[in-house]
Amino acid sequence: MNSQPEIIAHRGGLWPGMSENTLEAFAAAHRAGVGWMETDVHASADGVLFAAHDADLDRIAERPHRIRDLPAVELDRIDLVAGGRLPRLNSLFDELPGARWNIDVKAPHSIGPMIRTIRTAGAEERVRLASFATSTLRHLRSGLPGIRTSAGTAETALFTLGALPGVPDRGLAPFPPGLDALQVPRSFKGMPVVTAGFVERAHAAGLLVHVWTVNDAAGMRALLDLGVDGLVTDDVMEGLKQLGEHSRPTDGPPENEE
Template sequence: MSATTSRAGSGYLEAPFVALAHRGFSRAGLENSMAAFAAARDLGLRYVETDAHATSDGVAVALHDASLDRTTDAHGLVADLPWRTVRAARIGGTEPVPSLEDVLGTWPDLRVNVDVKSAAAAEPVARAIERTRAHDRVCVASFAASRREATVARLSRPVTVSGARGAVLGMFLAGRARTDALARLAARSVDCLQVPVRGGWVRVVDSGFVRAAHRAGVAVHAWTVNDRATMHRLLDLGVDGIVTDRADLLRDVLRARGLWA
């Protein structure tokens, strides 16, 4: 097995159900902060989702937006600023912006889904994974397959990988056409598909999509789901994971169904 593909070769997908805290858990809006990740862990979740941009001096930081403007008390594009400036910014005016290495290194029992947000972030993300030896507990994702591939190509060991837009579209079509050949093609070199419940007016995650993915040996994680009714419906469909801003609600739903370990 090469370092560029996992096909579930790491331990990331071992849990019976993947409950992913989207940017951690914070009712106060402190997304992607160490406090939010700690809060998710304190709730009992062992999976968190985060995003990665690169500073001008090549540090991967856990931040969703390309700029600091929306979530912090500072301004400017992360790519134009050195790490010393970015780390001085405060999320919600109180919490420092963490590096990806901070997140991976602080909680060795936490599994982290990393969405690589830019081509420049590929090498810094790989470096953070290597330095913390987090290969077995990381899933590398990106909307662009090129960014994901550039990241995992720099790793010394396999990691779990999530499919990009092309894989999701292929699996959607495979579910509609009920063709295993197309499903296998869409699933090539990926371990899971992280997909929105809907894309505009189109329901993406339905029984056909889940069935096609499972027949191809790929897990389905639906995002971003914040209400109980949709959580229950997705569980009835057989999804393997849910990404949510409401980790507390998801925990309660899983407990009620006997799925909370």
């Protein structure tokens, strides 16, 4: 386990005059002192991966197209509503060599390009792959043996069952090779997910606990008090502030006077 929890910049974080998931946003987070960047990827029509959460360009660029329907050279030229352009994933690897990347592979057609991009860039030690879908994770783990991954939805659910009487603490299924983190919301359908027991069982099993997406200071403090290993946040500066205050040593009791 990490002795010090981390801030993970959600889509690079939200910064004035910058779009999410752009080189400018990721660079701002990295300059602020964040080591891990969270992003999502979609492949273009010709198999080039771009950092983008949505499958289409409607919200971010007001364009009625899906990323997978356009070639990379055309995607390179599209201006985003809040500034900047969609970055290619391999360009992010090149431009920010000191950053590490938590990458959510959103769609099956991006699996092959993801495997090729990591191999070509030699980025195996700089990434953690994620997906809600078990099938996507299975293909990624097969194509990149030993690659670091977080748990998918089904894997997380099986682990959560370990809190029930008579069920092993590690849950109902063995962990696949490379699994190193549970990345979860604070709650699901009104039920708390991240509890002291959840964190304790995860750590006992050798897994990190990362919580998304946490933007309020009180929530950050509460989760840090529970011992989570990472906060995925849009508010990078607030996250770093809370992390610094949480890790600051407290004054010990005064020494006895003679």
